[in-house]
Amino acid sequence: MTATRAYSFLVPLLLVLLHSTAHAQPVLQQSNTALSDLQRYEDALAELEFEYGPFDPRLSETLLSIESVHRELGNFEEVRELQLRRLQLLRTAEGLENLDSIPVLEEIIATEQELGNWEAVGDHLEHIRTLVASNYGGESPELLVAMDRQASWLQSMVFLDRNGNRADNLLDSRDLYDDILDLAEDIYGEDTVELIPWLYKRAYSIQQHVELLNAGSSVTTDTVDETISRDGPGRLMTTSRGGIYPAFSVTNRVPVTNRGEPVGVAYLRQANGFINEIREIAEAQGDWETWAMASIYHGDYSILQNRNIGRRDYIDAKEKLLELGFDADRVERFFNKPVPIPVETFFTRFADLEAYQESMTGPLNPEAIDEEDIEDPWDEPVHVGVFTAWEEGLRSTAKPTPVDALLALELPYDQVDLAFRVNGNGAVSGVDVLDAEGVPRRVRSRTVRAARELKFRPALFGERTRTRRHVQLRYRILMEED
Numbered sequence: 001m002t003a004t005r006a007y008s009f010l011v012p013l014l015l016v017l018l019h020s021t022a023h024a025q026p027v028l029q030q031s032n033t034a035l036s037d038l039q040r041y042e043d044a045l046a047e048l049e050f051e052y053g054p055f056d057p058r059l060s061e062t063l064l065s066i067e068s069v070h071r072e073l074g075n076f077e078e079v080r081e082l083q084l085r086r087l088q089l090l091r092t093a094e095g096l097e098n099l100d101s102i103p104v105l106e107e108i109i110a111t112e113q114e115l116g117n118w119e120a121v122g123d124h125l126e127h128i129r130t131l132v133a134s135n136y137g138g139e140s141p142e143l144l145v146a147m148d149r150q151a152s153w154l155q156s157m158v159f160l161d162r163n164g165n166r167a168d169n170l171l172d173s174r175d176l177y178d179d180i181l182d183l184a185e186d187i188y189g190e191d192t193v194e195l196i197p198w199l200y201k202r203a204y205s206i207q208q209h210v211e212l213l214n215a216g217s218s219v220t221t222d223t224v225d226e227t228i229s230r231d232g233p234g235r236l237m238t239t240s241r242g243g244i245y246p247a248f249s250v251t252n253r254v255p256v257t258n259r260g261e262p263v264g265v266a267y268l269r270q271a272n273g274f275i276n277e278i279r280e281i282a283e284a285q286g287d288w289e290t291w292a293m294a295s296i297y298h299g300d301y302s303i304l305q306n307r308n309i310g311r312r313d314y315i316d317a318k319e320k321l322l323e324l325g326f327d328a329d330r331v332e333r334f335f336n337k338p339v340p341i342p343v344e345t346f347f348t349r350f351a352d353l354e355a356y357q358e359s360m361t362g363p364l365n366p367e368a369i370d371e372e373d374i375e376d377p378w379d380e381p382v383h384v385g386v387f388t389a390w391e392e393g394l395r396s397t398a399k400p401t402p403v404d405a406l407l408a409l410e411l412p413y414d415q416v417d418l419a420f421r422v423n424g425n426g427a428v429s430g431v432d433v434l435d436a437e438g439v440p441r442r443v444r445s446r447t448v449r450a451a452r453e454l455k456f457r458p459a460l461f462g463e464r465t466r467t468r469r470h471v472q473l474r475y476r477i478l479m480e481e482d
Helices: 003-052 057-073 076-094 101-115 118-136 141-160 163-188 193-213 218-231 265-285 288-304 310-323 328-336 350-359 441-452
Strands: 382-391 394-398 413-422 428-435 459-461 464-466 468-478
Touching: 003 057, 057 076, 076 101, 101 118, 118 141, 141 163, 141 193, 141 382, 163 193, 163 218, 193 218, 193 265, 193 288, 193 394, 265 288, 288 310, 288 350, 310 328, 310 459, 310 464, 328 350, 328 459, 394 441, 413 441, 428 441, 441 468
Parallel strands: 382 468
Antiparallel strands: 382 394, 413 428, 413 468, 459 464
């Protein structure tokens, strides 16, 4: 190798090494500083333990300092042990049922999530619920919130837990929302406005159950089995026109339904009954805006049953909003746009549901729009937002939003931009992939199939539903493990 060639080879290598060294030095200095701080805090802790004993609450501040260094170093096992020790000190000093334990338990929950200890999170949420019940009583709004947290975490466990436990977790969540509604009725009384959010949470949890029954994956078999175990087979069958239930095969455990109806349609009717209760509460209160909102949701759940009566609910809601003085163009724009259903949160005010719908509007992909296809304003393309699938076995079911930021997880997603039609019954067809950069081919294919199973509130034009031919959506699903 000539001197010139050697020089040209070594210079880039030296530059890389110098850059790496320059980058590593601050990191090394930071680490050395952290280790020095750690030694200093541990020495201080030893002195405190010698002077006051290992269970004195005055140790807590120094334990916090040690914990902070371990968190900086990414030593979350040590962080958790220190948090558990702080909890022990607090309970020793203040008693087992002191509410000050809850913030520490919440810190432990965050650490368990860092470690992937999902079952432990559920245990700590149960501990918080016990503390809340002890301090606020067995019939308190605070207990409702603690139970809501538990039910929400059980929904996360559908994709975090082992495959065989997905149905168990979801049905545990569903049953907990049943208990929550019973408790809410005990606290607030029946037919009160305070029941409205809990009535809808109960309805939504039932709809999630039906989603698992119709997922068309291994989770469906588990859900059918668990449903029969808990509820019996009755609601998995559809009566004939004569009101007679068809035979249910216990051996094959195959639900029997009428043509076009989802498995478990009786559950959806039950869910819509809770929404009807909301409508009745609103009517009794003379709150016609909430009545109109409930009518929209009632229509959504009718569409999910594959029943065309949902259109009548939308028309009733639209007419009521116009009677209440809402701007006609504004109401028309709201109903002109297809929306993925069901909506996870019940909004009692039109402006809030409208804002939610607007928040789902994303940027249109201009390359997918052929101006020759735009024959009238109705053909203008619309973007209906981001749909995040629950997990691989539930590709056409929306991932629930945690009720508390503490329970939110940062997870990696594949995303695919899609274009399709939504017809007058809320069904999807003609799915095209607009952009799927970096997404494996198999995931793209599954995404297209999943999109065909999505359900929408159909666009309403005047008093009839119409097809929107140019609908765009961003679809997200958890990345598969390698």
